[in-house]
Amino acid sequence: MSVSSLPAVRVNELGEPFYVGSVQRLYAVPDREDLMVTETTAAGSVFDVGSIFDIEGSDVARATFRHALYTRMGLPQTWVKVREAILAAPDMDEEFRAEILQGPLESMVKEGACTHHMGMLDAVSGEVKTGDAPVNASAFNVVRRFPVMKPVQKSFLGSHVYDYAMFYQASTYVIPLEYIVRFGITGGSSVLRKYSGLSDSEKRGYEAELGLTKPMEAWQFLPNPIFDLTSKHEPEDRSVTRQEALLMSGLEAEAFLSTVKMSILGAWAVRQLLEEIGLLLWDIKWEFGVDGLDFYYVDTIDTDSFRATGFLETDGKKLVLHYNKQSMRDYYKIVHADWFTGVNDAKKEAKKTGVPFTKLLKEGQAAGKWPNTPVVDAEFSALQSRKMDLIRQHVLGKTPAEEVKSALREVGIAEVEFYRARGLFEEYAKANAIG
Numbered sequence: 158m159s160v161s162s163l164p165a166v167r168v169n170e171l172g173e174p175f176y177v178g179s180v181q182r183l184y185a186v187p188d189r190e191d192l193m194v195t196e197t198t199a200a201g202s203v204f205d206v207g208s209i210f211d212i213e214g215s216d217v218a219r220a221t222f223r224h225a226l227y228t229r230m231g232l233p234q235t236w237v238k239v240r241e242a243i244l245a246a247p248d249m250d251e252e253f254r255a256e257i258l259q260g261p262l263e264s265m266v267k268e269g270a271c272t273h274h275m276g277m278l279d280a281v282s283g284e285v286k287t288g289d290a291p292v293n294a295s296a297f298n299v300v301r302r303f304p305v306m307k308p309v310q311k312s313f314l315g316s317h318v319y320d321y322a323m324f325y326q327a328s329t330y331v332i333p334l335e336y337i338v339r340f341g342i343t344g345g346s347s348v349l350r351k352y353s354g355l356s357d358s359e360k361r362g363y364e365a366e367l368g369l370t371k372p373m374e375a376w377q378f379l380p381n382p383i384f385d386l387t388s389k390h391e392p393e394d395r396s397v398t399r400q401e402a403l404l405m406s407g408l409e410a411e412a413f414l415s416t417v418k419m420s421i422l423g424a425w426a427v428r429q430l431l432e433e434i435g436l437l438l439w440d441i442k443w444e445f446g447v448d449g450l451d452f453y454y455v456d457t458i459d460t461d462s463f464r465a466t467g468f469l470e471t472d473g474k475k476l477v478l479h480y481n482k483q484s485m486r487d488y489y490k491i492v493h494a495d496w497f498t499g500v501n502d503a504k505k506e507a508k509k510t511g512v513p514f515t516k517l518l519k520e521g522q523a524a525g526k527w528p529n530t531p532v533v534d535a536e537f538s539a540l541q542s543r544k545m546d547l548i549r550q551h552v553l554g555k556t557p558a559e560e561v562k563s564a565l566r567e568v569g570i571a572e573v574e575f576y577r578a579r580g581l582f583e584e585y586a587k588a589n590a591i592g
Contacts (some may be wrong), residue, residue, distance in 0.1 A: 163275060163518035165282035166194060168297055179208045179458055186299070192275065193302040195457065196221070202487050204534060206502050210485065210533045216296035218545035219459035220277065224298055225552035226458055227274035230426060236265040239425045250370075261419050261452075265502060270419070273301040273446055273455040290553055303331045303446040303455060307390040308405075311321035319391055325405025329448045332406050333389045334397070339440040340428065341378040343464055345483070345590070346440065347396070349375060349386060361508075366398075376477065376591050389444070403554060408447070409566050416445045416452050423454060426461060434551050435562040436465040436480055460545055466570050470589075477589040478569030480544050487536055490577065491584045499527030537575055543568050 160381065166186055172196060174182040175481040179202040184194040197220040198207035229235045238260060243254060249301035260269075277298050278284070285299050306327065309318040322328060342349050352373045353365055364373065370380065386402040387394045397405065403413050421444045428438040443464035460481055467478040490497050503521060507514030521527045547564050550556040576585040 162188060162364070163192075163285040163287075165280055165283040166285065166297075166299065168278060168280060168295065170283075170526075180461065191302055193279065194301055195220075195298050195300055197296045197298075197457065197459065201461070201480065201482065201485055203489060205515075206500060206518070208529070209530050210538070212538055212541045213424075214542050215545050217294050218394060218542075218549040219274065219457075219461070220296045220298055221290055221549045222295055222459045222545075222552050223457060224274070224277040225274045226427065226430070227454070228288060229430070230272055230423065230454060231269040231274075233266055233269050233424055236262060236270065236422070236428055238343070239422055240266055242425060242429060250381050253381045257418060257421060261415050261423055263423065270423070271451055271453045273303060273453050275299040275301060275505065277576065295451065299479075300455075301446075301453070303448075303453070304329060305390075306333070308333060319388075321405045321407065324405070327407065330407070330446070332408070332416065332447060333407060334402055334444070335387045335389050335394065336384060336443045336445070337387065338382055338384050338420050338424035338438060338443070340382050340424070341437075342373055342375060342438050342440045343466075344375040344477070345486075347539075349373060351396075365562065380428045384417060384423060386419060412450075412452075419443075419452060419454070430552065431465050432564060433558045433562075434548070436467060436558050436565070439464040439466065460548060469566075469569060469573060471573065472586075474586050474590045475592065476573060476586060477591065478566075478572065479589075480548070480569070483502065484541060484544075484572065487534065487585065487588055491581050491588065492534070492537075492579070493531045496528045496531055534575075537572075538573050540568055540575065 164186065171184040174184050174196070176183040180198055180200050182198065184196065186192040186194060191271070193419065197216045198208075199211040199213060199216040201210045201212060201215070202208050204344070214276050240258065243257060246254070246361070247436040248309055275298075276285040278286040278295050279286055280290075280293040280297075282293070284291065304327070306323055307320045310317050311320050321333065324333065327424055339346070341349070352360060357365060360372070364371075369383070374406035386397050386399065394495055403410060406413050406416070416545070423443055424438070424441045431438050443458075444453060446453040446455040463481060464483060465480045468479065469476045469478050498520060499521065503518035504514045506512075506517050510517070518527065522529050544565065547568070549557075549560060551561045573582070576582050
């Protein structure tokens with residue numbers, strides 16, 4: 158689609174959103190069923206509770222990251238750098254290296270990647286700006302609109318199953334899966350929790366399934382990136398095997414493999430971007446759209462979509478510094494532990510009763526059974542705003558990488574001091590110390 162064919166879309170003329178999510182709203186574009194406008198909000202969601210906090214400026218910062226990253230992904234030189242990094246990776250299995258270099262990467266180094274991203278709206282003129290960010294940056298991006306289909310729940314001998322047959326009958330749709338790529342194993346990752354609960358023989362099988370060459374441990378970087386897959390449109394996201402994911406995707410095996418490779422390659426592109434400012438990428442999630450024989454990176458991609466960290470040695474400990482939503486998770490767990498306990502209690506009751514846990518939580522809070530959702534400390538919220546703004550500056554290329562790197566480290570140290578000043582340093586260290 159050419160730039161000249163994109164309409165001007167003024168924010169004040171968008172009307173009501175046709176979708177309102179916890180951190181994103183979607184709007185139709187008048188007379189253009191092939192396009193939609195995405196609005197990134199300043200809201201944040203953790204523990205599946207819904208939007209419970211706002212971080213000032215995070216809407217524009219995250220929308221800018223999305224615009225800048227998708228723009229980069231459309232450029233061949235981005236993938237040339239990815240290929241060079243894969244060729245230079247010192248500990249990678251040679252069979253894996255040969256496999257990942259074949260297929261999608263071969264075309265991406267020539268033509269760039271296909272994404273659903275079209276551009277960012279100028280907040281004043283409504284012009285859809287491609288390439289560089291507009292003069293008046295906004296929280297609104299324009300993307301190609303792919304059909305989103307959801308599997309049908311059907312009764313099955315007293316239980317139920319989800320019917321994915323419709324995906325085999327369509328040629329254009331969003332694949333009903335989330336692809337999670339991991340360069341390493343973080344302390345709180347779902348795969349580590351699953352692994353810890355397995356028997357020794359089950360652990361060996363799980364290691365083989367994920368491509369691990371040694372036992373899994375926290376904060377361990379891997380010689381090869383690994384991936385796992387979850388359902389997207391069932392009532393609760395659940396881990397699925399590769400075989401099940403293939404059957405859910407509506408694709409034949411070779412095509413499905415191409416999307417898996419694209420998820421790994423896209424992760425590498427983000428990894429390189431973050432390494433320039435001293436951050437380590439541990440994991441990231443992707444979604445893909447299908448149009449005939451072509452595959453597109455789709456959905457939002459911002460600092461809520463990946464886990465990036467730094468490290469700090471202090472008080473005889475090596476601490477993990479978070480530059481992603483994990484900071485907010487830690488905040489609620491440590492500063493408002495009683496509220497976090499209430500959330501978990503509501504989830505346990507929901508599993509027993511079948512009632513949505515958010516409904517139980519609200520009812521329990523109203524009755525005084527559990528604490529109300531707390532307001533985030535202004536000082537802590539300001540630190541999160543600062544992190545996002547620095548990453549935004551980097552992706553726009555407006556601030557030297559070394560300057561951003563130094564400033565990010567200062568913010569990370571300030572976050573540790575936030576806990577120390579409140580007598581909560583040991584709790585923070587317990588959650589984030591390595592070894």
